[in-house]
Amino acid sequence: MSRRSYLCRSPRWLRRALPLAFVAGHFAFGHPADQSEMRVRPKPHQLEIRLTFNILTLTRFTGIDTDGDMKISMAELTAAQPRIATYLNQHIHVEINRQKALLGSGVRFAPVWPDAAQTPPMAEVEYAARNVDVIFVQTIEGKVLEDFWLGFEIFEQTGPMQTIHGVFEQDGQIEDVTFSVQEPEYLYDTGFADDPFVQEAEKKQKAGLSTPPGEDMPARPAATLASASRYAAPAANAAGTPAATVSPGSAGNSAVKLATPIESQDTNTASSSERWWMVRAVVIMIMLVVGRKMQLSARAKLVSTRRRPRPR
Numbered sequence: 001m002s003r004r005s006y007l008c009r010s011p012r013w014l015r016r017a018l019p020l021a022f023v024a025g026h027f028a029f030g031h032p033a034d035q036s037e038m039r040v041r042p043k044p045h046q047l048e049i050r051l052t053f054n055i056l057t058l059t060r061f062t063g064i065d066t067d068g069d070m071k072i073s074m075a076e077l078t079a080a081q082p083r084i085a086t087y088l089n090q091h092i093h094v095e096i097n098r099q100k101a102l103l104g105s106g107v108r109f110a111p112v113w114p115d116a117a118q119t120p121p122m123a124e125v126e127y128a129a130r131n132v133d134v135i136f137v138q139t140i141e142g143k144v145l146e147d148f149w150l151g152f153e154i155f156e157q158t159g160p161m162q163t164i165h166g167v168f169e170q171d172g173q174i175e176d177v178t179f180s181v182q183e184p185e186y187l188y189d190t191g192f193a194d195d196p197f198v199q200e201a202e203k204k205q206k207a208g209l210s211t212p213p214g215e216d217m218p219a220r221p222a223a224t225l226a227s228a229s230r231y232a233a234p235a236a237n238a239a240g241t242p243a244a245t246v247s248p249g250s251a252g253n254s255a256v257k258l259a260t261p262i263e264s265q266d267t268n269t270a271s272s273s274e275r276w277w278m279v280r281a282v283v284i285m286i287m288l289v290v291g292r293k294m295q296l297s298a299r300a301k302l303v304s305t306r307r308r309p310r311p312r
Contacts, residue, residue, distance in 0.1 A: 033057070033128035034159065038166040038179075042145055044192045044201070047096065047138040049103055051088065051164075052112065056127035060157045061087045071121035074111075077132075081109050088134065093151040096140060104136030144192045144202065151185040196291045 037052035055072060058064060062083040064072050085107040094101045110133040113119070122130060155162055164179040168188060177186050192198045 034161040034163065036162070036164045038164050040150075040166060040168045040188075042148070042168070042170050042188070042190050042192075044144045044198050045140045047140065047145060047148060049136045049138075051092075051134045051136075052131050053134065054128050055122065055130045055132065057158055057162070058084060058132065059127065060159075061091075061154070069121070071123055072127070073121040074117060074119055077111075078109075081107075084109075084134065088136075088154075091153045091157075093149075093153065094138075095149040096138065097143065097146050097148075101138065104138045106137060108135045109133065110135065144198060145190050146193045147187060147189045149185065149187045150179075152179050153184070155181040155184065196288045200288070 033054060033056050036054070036057060039050045039052075041048040041050075055064070055077070058080070059072075062080060064076055064080045066076055066079070089102050092103055094103055111119075112131040112133055150166075152164065160181045162181070166177040166179060166186070168175040168177065170190065179186065
């Protein structure tokens, strides 16, 4: 038997090789315990950031096992929530419209496993399999959300193998960004400043106009309403208008006639005004839709160039 075949069949050689392969695979591909998630939903006046960490990662941010029994109960996890929120606000930096901000003053924690409230104290082997959502909501007052920058400084506590898979959702489009110790920051342009739909809503809000739900068209001109009120007069006469408003000789005729006929010139003017209003409304809607499509197309082309150093 050759020496080469002996090494391949030797259990002692396998016992030495397997741990080395495991370590190499760990550093090459990372470990699920070192992978976290983030989902970002920007809106014109709101920024929602949902961070998902497993309990093992949370223990690197702050102490949770306060009684030292090597287990974490739901009461201990709940008591640690304010400390976790403070740590994240201090180590995940945010700039909104080039101004420093926080992740959010209000935060909500949501364990991501069934019947979390009834969970018995968890041992260390369970930490990596238990995930918790940490949800921050930031409200932007007085101006639309034009851009925001995120910078992570948590890798000193979590270790260099930690990665955060970020998903940015806006207007039905999704963009994936991975944060790591090599690429810890990201600047995102929302495009709301150039969005015609957002600008139209901003103008209405500043003017103090209220639009009924589902009503996107402006109110009709007064000439159109006046024309509609004139055509409503025959229906009122048929419903019981005094005889003085009905022309003589109409008693034996089932068709009711107005005493004063409507001038054809006024009718033509009202009809022309209504048609002109409809043409303008259609043109405006077409321009808004085309502008929106162009804006989304330009945004899709800039996906690869959004990651850039923050201006100093």
